[in-house]
Amino acid sequence: MAYPMAAAVLERELVLYRRLWQASLLGSFVMPVLFLLSIGVGVGAYVGTVEGVSYLAWIVPGVLASTAFQIGVGESTYPVLGDFKWVRAYHAMRATQVMPSDMVLGRQAYLVFRALIAVTVFLVVAALFGGVQSWWAPAALPVAALLTVAVAAPVTAFAASIENDSYFALLFRFFMIPATLFSGVFFPLQQLPEVLRWLGYASPLWHAVELCRAATLGLPTEWPIAVHVAYLLLCAGVGLALAVWRFWVRLGD
Amino acid sequence: MADEPLIYARGLVKRFSRKGAEPFTAVDGIDLDVAAGEAFGFLGPNGAGKSSTMRMIGCVSRPTEGELRILGMDPIRDGARIRSRLGVCPQLDNLDPDLTVRENLTTYARYFGLSREVGRRRAAELLEFVQLADRAEGKVDPLSGGMKRRLTIARALVNEPDLVLLDEPTTGLDPQARHLVWERLYQLKQRGATLVLTTHYMDEAEQLCDRLVVMDGGRIVAEGSPRSLIGQYATAEVVELRFADEVDYSAKLEGIGRLDPLPDRLLLYADDGDGAVSEVHRRGLSPSSVLVRRSTLEDVFLHLTGRTLVD
Numbered sequence A: 001m002a003y004p005m006a007a008a009v010l011e012r013e014l015v016l017y018r019r020l021w022q023a024s025l026l027g028s029f030v031m032p033v034l035f036l037l038s039i040g041v042g043v044g045a046y047v048g049t050v051e052g053v054s055y056l057a058w059i060v061p062g063v064l065a066s067t068a069f070q071i072g073v074g075e076s077t078y079p080v081l082g083d084f085k086w087v088r089a090y091h092a093m094r095a096t097q098v099m100p101s102d103m104v105l106g107r108q109a110y111l112v113f114r115a116l117i118a119v120t121v122f123l124v125v126a127a128l129f130g131g132v133q134s135w136w137a138p139a140a141l142p143v144a145a146l147l148t149v150a151v152a153a154p155v156t157a158f159a160a161s162i163e164n165d166s167y168f169a170l171l172f173r174f175f176m177i178p179a180t181l182f183s184g185v186f187f188p189l190q191q192l193p194e195v196l197r198w199l200g201y202a203s204p205l206w207h208a209v210e211l212c213r214a215a216t217l218g219l220p221t222e223w224p225i226a227v228h229v230a231y232l233l234l235c236a237g238v239g240l241a242l243a244v245w246r247f248w249v250r251l252g253d
Numbered sequence B: 001m002a003d004e005p006l007i008y009a010r011g012l013v014k015r016f017s018r019k020g021a022e023p024f025t026a027v028d029g030i031d032l033d034v035a036a037g038e039a040f041g042f043l044g045p046n047g048a049g050k051s052s053t054m055r056m057i058g059c060v061s062r063p064t065e066g067e068l069r070i071l072g073m074d075p076i077r078d079g080a081r082i083r084s085r086l087g088v089c090p091q092l093d094n095l096d097p098d099l100t101v102r103e104n105l106t107t108y109a110r111y112f113g114l115s116r117e118v119g120r121r122r123a124a125e126l127l128e129f130v131q132l133a134d135r136a137e138g139k140v141d142p143l144s145g146g147m148k149r150r151l152t153i154a155r156a157l158v159n160e161p162d163l164v165l166l167d168e169p170t171t172g173l174d175p176q177a178r179h180l181v182w183e184r185l186y187q188l189k190q191r192g193a194t195l196v197l198t199t200h201y202m203d204e205a206e207q208l209c210d211r212l213v214v215m216d217g218g219r220i221v222a223e224g225s226p227r228s229l230i231g232q233y234a235t236a237e238v239v240e241l242r243f244a245d246e247v248d249y250s251a252k253l254e255g256i257g258r259l260d261p262l263p264d265r266l267l268l269y270a271d272d273g274d275g276a277v278s279e280v281h282r283r284g285l286s287p288s289s290v291l292v293r294r295s296t297l298e299d300v301f302l303h304l305t306g307r308t309l310v311d
């Protein structure tokens, strides 16, 4: 029974997206490409090569993964809190056959959809600029999908637990920014002192960047592939369980 | 199953735990029986526990104590199955402001697992029913309060429910908008729908309910049809007396009928209002204004609780 109802939740998101997609164009499609070009080409001119490849090609997987990361985090903050507090869409669903698990799964499916179109477009553009060097590159897409859930699910649980949007400032400061800085997006983690490297190891983004880099460049990963994947699965699984629990609690009384 | 009431409750209690304080009892042991085809009301002031009761009936809030059966099923075990046969119009609007009027219905139909085809057909019928067909492709935000309420009612009907729950369906609407909502609800009632509604408007309860309970402080203080409650707790008529001065005339009015002194007026209960007025004048009193009217549920509530319904 859970799956058809989650599909109904996904359908609502898609109907809304059809109306609002233009607003997401800049953030999801244009920014990553501009980023790639300015940093990859601009900074790349000074940096030269990293780990034997052009700097542009080296940051393509990093920017790709952080695109999915940003959709996953960003779309799980205000939109989720808003659907509890202002729109009360989840209260509306609660009065029907839709269960909290359907609400969470439907939303995650939507975010995966959003992330996949963004990273696919990005990957094609990057390939046109010579930023893709392996036939394994499409393997970056499922990694991006997994990363999206690995970050979106715990953030959704957080958004479902707070009353006030000022807590999001904490989330950005203490989670989003460190996770982006120390994730091997712009430089290899090895260049950092041991202590800061652990921030990277804890960040789901670093594990996804490693996997994506292996895919687009055909390079070996830092740790065994299975470990990176397992860590992302763990974040996704724990995040989903937390989110479903917080939805039950919030819609309980 | 056939003769089982749609709502059956015995000793139903809802307590909310509060940080650093005793749990708060919002619903304090109520009994209910609502049969198919009835229009049943909860009448009570803000904070009486109406919404808490409605959310338990709607299977979204767990009873703390007591027995509750909805449509013959257990709300905890069969919550989703029960909800699939309920239509809920909540106290706080929760329409999707970024969807069109029609999409609000078609999307909601999917939450009941209805096919797109059925959803589209029902949406079209229901928009006609609530007189919003001309707004179908428009956004929700520009709709007036009354239109939003009607849309929420239409949405509650999209799964052809056996039981429709309406929590304060007309609160905050102007009189004209209220009448439009009442008309729709009256039509629903004529079609044989089972309606359960809450209100703090006594005229709403009188117009729409076959039977109602008066709630106060989480308890049921009286139960019956509007007419029988008035018969039981009030007289046929009420005389409202106002005096220009601040003098307490209670003693001088002794014996004409039951008296309820309010801050700005005196209520005098009498089966024959005009007779009571003559008696007031015969006693040499000259109130600055005199109004004889039929008793209402407001008077019943005042009598039972010593307070007015809406303040």
Ligand SMILES: Nc1ncnc2c1ncn2[C@@H]1O[C@H](COP(=O)(O)OP(=O)(O)O)[C@@H](O)[C@H]1O
Pocket: A253, B016, B017, B024, B025, B026, B044, B045, B046, B047, B048, B049, B050, B051, B052, B053
């Ligand atoms: N989720 C909740 N947590 C704590 N107290 C609540 C909650 N919901 C309602 N109450 C309290 O229970 C009482 C009854 O509320 P409610 O059922 O909404 O009354 P009504 O609908 O008759 O106005 C009120 O005093 C309200 O503050």
Ligand SMILES: [Mg+2]
Pocket: B050, B051, B052, B091, B167, B168
């Ligand atoms: Mg209420």
